[in-house]
Amino acid sequence: MKKLVLVFAMFVGLSTFAQEVKVKDITSKNSWLKLGLNAGVPMGDADDFASFxxxxxxxxxxxVTPNFGIGLATGYSHLFGKDGADDFGIIPAAGFARYYFQKTGLFIGADLGYGFLMNVENNEGGLYVNPQIGYHNEDWNIFAFYQNTFAENDFDIRVLGIGATYNLRF
Known part of the structure; x- marks a missing residue:
């Protein structure tokens, strides 16, 4: 329950800020859609059931500023089962924040929200955290991440990996 309260508080904070942003403030210089792929190795509890x-x-x-961005994140992570275990997946519903040290170069950030589990019995999901560090330019972001879903029934799904996203400007 504490996790759901934390996620709710995060979304209230993001929506409060979003009300302050006017549509005329959104331009191709400060807003974009990021589409990408990632790959990783399962760790912790997930390593017992998944191989990749x-x-x-x-x-x-x-x-928000030239160095600080916020937004919403989703997607799908598919974990391939091993030793006869079924494949399963995570669909995050998260907010995110990123700090860009310079116009091109190093960035740090994190996604925070709820991870919905797919094809897992007796477990709907839990708190989703995805810290990242990487390199960015105007078009691309290349990063390392440590995704963790603190799922119900003391089942944590952790993935250590790399990813890349392409920026589509509005």
């Missing part, structure tokens, strides 16, 4: 993870990232970002 592939995913799709979809994010909408607004730059």
């Amino acid at each position: 993870a592939l995913g799709l990232d979809v994010k909408g970002q607004f730059l």
